[in-house]
Amino acid sequence: MNKPVVHIGATTILTSEGKVLLGKRLNKAGAGQWGFPGGHVEFGESIIEAAKREILEETSLVANELKFIGAINQPSQVNSSGEKKHYLQMVFTSDDFDGELQNLEPEECEEWRWFEINELPENIFFAHVDFLTLLKDPGQLLEK
Numbered sequence: 001m002n003k004p005v006v007h008i009g010a011t012t013i014l015t016s017e018g019k020v021l022l023g024k025r026l027n028k029a030g031a032g033q034w035g036f037p038g039g040h041v042e043f044g045e046s047i048i049e050a051a052k053r054e055i056l057e058e059t060s061l062v063a064n065e066l067k068f069i070g071a072i073n074q075p076s077q078v079n080s081s082g083e084k085k086h087y088l089q090m091v092f093t094s095d096d097f098d099g100e101l102q103n104l105e106p107e108e109c110e111e112w113r114w115f116e117i118n119e120l121p122e123n124i125f126f127a128h129v130d131f132l133t134l135l136k137d138p139g140q141l142l143e144k
Contacts, residue, residue, distance in 0.1 A: 007085060010051035011038025011128065012066060012092040013135050014059075020117055020135075021101070023058065024110040025125060029078070034115075035125035047090045055094075059112055060102040066092040069138035072130050076144075087127070091134050 013036050014021040022034040037058045041050040052063045072089040103112055115121065124132070130142055 004086065007087045008041040008047070008050075009038055009087050009089040010041050010047050010054060010092070011036050011089060011131060012051050012055055012063065012094055013069075013131060014055070014061065014063075014097060015093060015095045015117075016114065018117055019114040020120070021059070021112060022115055022121070022124075023103075023112045026106075026108055026110045028108055030125035030127065033123045033125040034121050035128045036131060041090075048092075051090070051092050055097070058103075058105050058109065059099075060104055061097045061099045063094045063097045065096040066094050067138075069093050070134035070140045070142065072134070072142040072144060074127060074144050077127055089127070089131070091131050093135060093138075 021037065023037065025031050025033050025035050037055045038051065039054040041047055048066055051066055055061055055063045069091050072091065074087040074089060077085045077087050101112055103109055130144060133142065134140060
C-alpha cells in the first residue's frame with residue numbers, strides 16, 4: 001500500500017514595471033485559469049533551484065535573484081483526475097530576470113501574459129490565489 005506524500009511546490013511571482021506574469025493553464029488542474037510559473041521540487045533539488053528551473057522550463061526566462069515571500073500549506077487540493085493531494089507551496093518573487101518571454105510548454109499553457117497588479121483576471125488558479133496575499137504581505141505561513 002502506498003503511503004500518501006506531501007508534494008512540495010516552488011512558484012515565483014515575476015514582476016516588471018508594476019505588472020505580474022501569469023500563464024493560462026491548459027490540460028491540467030485549473031485549466032482555463034491563470035497561474036504563476038512553478039512546479040514540483042524534484043528529488044535532490046533545492047527549492048530555489050526548482051523555482052528557477054520551472055521559470056526557465058516554462059517561460060525561457062532566467063531568474064537571477066529570488067526573494068522568498070512565504071509558504072502555504074494546502075492539505076486538500078484536488079488534481080484534474082479528482083485525486084486529493086497535499087501541497088506545501090514555497091512562494092518567491094523576482095524582478096531580476098533575463099531573456100525573452102516564450103511559451104515553452106504549449107501543451108500545459110495556452111499563453112503567458114503580463115497583467116497590471118491592480119487589474120488581474122478574475123479566474124486566478126485556485127491553488128495560486130493565496131500567493132497574492134504573500135506578495136502584499138510577505139513573510140507568512142498560511143494554512144489552508
